[in-house]
Amino acid sequence: MxxxxxxxxxxxxxxxxxxxxxxxxxxxxxxxxxxxxxxxxxxxxxxxxxxxxxxxxxxxxxxxxxxxxxxxxxxxxxxHAYLKAVADDCPFPAAELEAKQLHATYFSAPVEAERFAEVDRTAFLPEEFRLGDRVLYLYAPDGLGRSKLAEYLARPRLTKGLIATTRNWNTVVKLADLTGPTPA
CATH class of the missing domain: 3.30.70.1280 (SP0830-like domains)
Structure with missing residues (x-):
């Protein structure tokens, strides 16, 4: 199982x-x-x-x-292995950030960097994103609700053909924990 x-x-x-x-x-x-x-x-x-x-x-x-x-x-x-890898492989200093500042967008399939090549990353600073294995990590210092980068990244042409759903960092970590082995 x-x-x-x-x-x-x-x-x-x-x-x-x-x-x-x-x-x-x-x-x-x-x-x-x-x-x-x-x-x-x-x-x-x-x-x-x-x-x-x-x-x-x-x-x-x-x-x-x-x-x-x-x-x-x-x-x-x-x-569990995937969810734990997403939490472990975060390219941002998760332990130093508030959970509302860090998010993971899970994708239904692998995503090539070329899909996001048009994004002018400097235009959105200090917000940033990085791609991982079927995941996009988003650093939004003022939270997701105020994030211009998150709004831009959600445009249909960037996510066309994919299911994409975003979770805050607390949820990312909690799902990795909940799917993990039960402590003895």
Whole structure:
């Protein structure tokens, strides 16, 4: 059995696409997943599964959510090793920053640097971003809500063909912890 996190994009934000966490847990258990737990109300679930890969698990959740709730939700599924690597490989000094200043945008597929070559990085300073393995790390000193760089990076032409969903650093670290081995 492998432990995964499911990252649901755009639910329970601004009153739209409401997905009660208890209903999400029940739906996931109905799909045969075990040890299902949700984290916060903004679309994270941790579960174990012995069948499928990340892509097929995400597709199954996407389909089941659409059938149950009547709207489409993009889902990315990642295992503990990946989530821990994202936290460990952060190119910014995470321990020295407030969680609201650092974010990770998870992508559904690998992203080539050329996709972001047009971004005039100096125009957004002191905000910065770096690419990793299916992730974009964003340093936004004034927070995501005030970030001009985050707004620019979210433009459809930069994310075309991808599912992209962003989490603050507290959530990045927590998901790595929740999917990790249970202490003895």
């Amino acid at each position: 492998t432990t995964y996190a499911a990252l649901l994009r755009g639910i329970n934000v601004g009153g739209s696409k409401k997905v009660p966490m208890a209903d999400l847990r029940a739906l996931m258990e109905g799909l045969g997943h075990t040890s299902v737990r949700t984290y916060l109300q903004s679309g994270q679930a941790v579960f174990t599964s012995g069948h499928g890969d990340e892509e097929s698990l995400a597709a199954g959740l996407t389909q089941a959510i659409g059938q149950r709730f009547g709207f489409d939700v993009d889902v990315i599924v990642r295992d």
